[in-house]
Amino acid sequence: MSAIAASRPAEHSRRGGLRIRLTPRRRHLAAIITIALSTAFVVVMVLAGGLLRSSMSADIDDRMRGADLVAAAPAGDESGPAGTLAPQIPGAVAVWPQGDLYATARSAALDAPVFITLSVDPPAAAGGTPIAEGRDARAGNEIVIDPTAADRLRVGVGDEITLPAEYSPTGAEQRLTVVGISRGTQAGAIGGGYPRIHLNQANTDAIAGPGAFDTAAGWSVALEDGADAQAVAAASTTDGMDVMTVEEARESQLDTMMRGAAALGLILGVFVLIALITAAVVIANTFAVTLAQRVRSLALLRTLGAQRRQVARVVLRESLAVGLIGSALGVVIGHALVQALLAGALAVGWLHGLLWVPVSAASVLLPVAAGLVVTLGAGMGPVRAATRVAPLEALRPAPDSGGHAEGRLGLRGILGLAALVVGLALLGGGVALSHAGSTGGGTLLGVVGGALSFFGILVALVRVTAPLARLSGAVIGRLGGLPARIAAANTTRSPRRSAATIAALLIGTTLMTMMAVGSQSASHTLTTELASRKPVDIVVTAESMPADAAEELAGVRGVGDVAAVRRGDVQVGADEPMTVYGATGAQLDAVANRDDLGSLLRDDELLLGAERADRFGVHDGQELRITGADGAEHTVRVRVDGNLQMTLVTPATLEHLVAAPTPVLLARFAEPGSADRGDADGISISTGVQDLVAGEGWQGADANGGAGIEREMYGKTLGTLLGITIGLLAVAVIVALVGVANTLSLGVIERTGENALLRALGTTRRQMRAMLGWEGVLLALVGAVLGIGLGTVYGILGIHALLGSAFPVIIAIPWAQIGAVLVLAVLAGWAASVLPARRAARTAPAQALAARD
Incomplete structure (x- = not known):
């Protein structure tokens, strides 16, 4: 009776044949939501490309x-x-x-x-x-x-x-x-x-x-x-x-x-692919579990004469229906979202008339095709499993839908481990190649190695899910008591299903962490290199300045510390004179963006960078004899540091070398967010300084704030790219969280009898909700911790592959962002358990024991 009930409802088609639906519609809701989110993402990207082209055409x-x-x-x-x-x-x-x-x-x-x-x-x-x-x-x-x-x-x-x-x-x-x-x-x-x-x-x-x-x-x-x-x-x-x-x-x-714009399109395409892959993992997990729950129903169909292709047709029909419904919903959501964004842009004044969404065949058919391909592709594994069900399965006890992973490594584990090892070797080779000077080849090899190693991790994940879940369960068991221990046991008993859910979370958290680490490291590397080249944000030179010039400059909105120094030209045997700036270590410590610059100054030394040294034909350690202001020769030593694009000396050395030095003001931008800075950006600060030196009392003045603008431009650009990337990757994480909710919902359904027994033995509704909550937290925690660890490794190696040939890479770990990813993942895992937990807690023991579907 249970097998027959599981195959209901059955309807007669117009041709009189029997049409069977194996799975109740409500159990495909998570898959429909997942594919809708993913196809909506595809729609947004297609429309963004169309709008970009329209805007360029209008320009x-x-x-x-x-x-x-x-x-x-x-x-x-x-x-x-x-x-x-x-x-x-x-x-x-x-x-x-x-x-x-x-x-x-x-x-x-x-x-x-x-x-x-x-x-x-x-x-x-x-x-x-x-x-x-x-x-x-x-x-x-x-x-x-x-x-x-x-x-x-x-x-x-x-x-x-x-x-x-x-x-x-x-x-x-x-x-x-x-x-x-x-x-x-x-x-x-x-x-x-x-x-x-x-x-x-x-x-x-x-x-x-x-x-x-x-x-x-x-x-x-x-x-x-x-x-x-x-x-x-x-x-x-x-x-x-x-x-x-x-x-x-x-x-x-x-x-x-x-x-x-093709490069941008390629990047956006990668994020679309990530969202679709994540959706495929969730959908495959949904189909596998729902069909595994109906092994006896499939076996009964086979006993009654159904052929393998008929069973496959039933399963594919359900997959096709899910793909069509989800894709159609995603197309509507995507177009509506973009139209809402355009209306919002009009409301805030970014547009000067309502811009309608350019609906096209590409914005409708491409997302639907992508949704169908992903859905049918994700369903192929469950289809093959369904057609392999033997008629005798109808006589056996209902199997565990999750499927247990054997303790041995197995072929899957061996293949995953091999891909991981080879991928990491290629990634390391890419880093070495990049440091050797081949940035293009190193980056390509690094991308291939990273993709291969991550594929190996996904393949072998089912083999390590149970140990990781037990380890995490031991920790949360101490925090959450009996509900947490039961949740850990439920997770480890179905490692295949848990691994699929963790894999979906792993994709998003790995990429988010990788981008955060890579962006933060790139920002520190580039800004440090810029600080090494151009350590002072603002340099103001003049033939003559007002007596209170430093105070006037410090009064410009956005300007921080100011140092009044002097400069002059000296002959070092090159075709042109070398301009040198005389400053004390304390002055440089106040205005330079390098903490060590002031400590490098020595009397009777010229401090400059490698490119500047080549320009004037000098080298590190060389002793130069320069005719000074008093007509006598003075010996100075060349000290080359990094790529410093100005020559620095101490005030005493400048006095010996230059007869009539001219005044110079060195200044730095005030720190963003400070009272001195306010809302001023680099351009407005530079403009304010230029306005100042155009006033009275400044003769032959020139103000250069390019170093500060360039430094802030790097930071803003990388920050904007990181924000866009994190926003795009968030779609994959949202899809993964739907997978967590789906896993918990299916667990509630398949463990109806067990839950009823727990309720009959005195488990309260609150404890039932806590049990499901801890299960969601455990899945999210394992996926997030693995993702953060992998993302950190990939971020470090990736930035070495990208920048290692050109700059000394500085690794910076954004602990606050990584902590936020972990906390949000755990909270989202708990939130994903709310609806399944309410369903589990709401069912009375007698009703649950009687339920079969």
């Missing part, structure tokens, strides 16, 4: 507005990027340059400057600037800006903005009146884009300077009405100039831009 269209032809240097001509002269095209009514100038702008509504681009719009004969508010510029001090610039600068028609002196052709600050705001477009909506000032014939020379656009990377050309653009382009193309129609130029530029 190109905006820049080619009004043009019939585009002229540029021939492809591959090195003179192209340097610019070409305006072409002479027969029948042209207007020719204007393509390309941008960059500047910063200020407004009365903002303290910090804003990066802005200046580009020349089509002349009136080619359509001019499309104005949404106000009018076009008619004088040199009038401008039209785009809506993004109006938002960022918080200005409107009639307001003023200021361009700093360093971006002015006259060397003085420019005050410009906004007379118009252009119509908004979606150009750069997805890929970003700077605010823009539109230039025309009335203000280009005044704002950008005469001749600023005499040469350009490309030129837009408007023809007379009715002109044959294709024929004119062919006739105008020469050895020094390629002329093409605007349609041809558009496709060419779009293809070039998309090729540049």
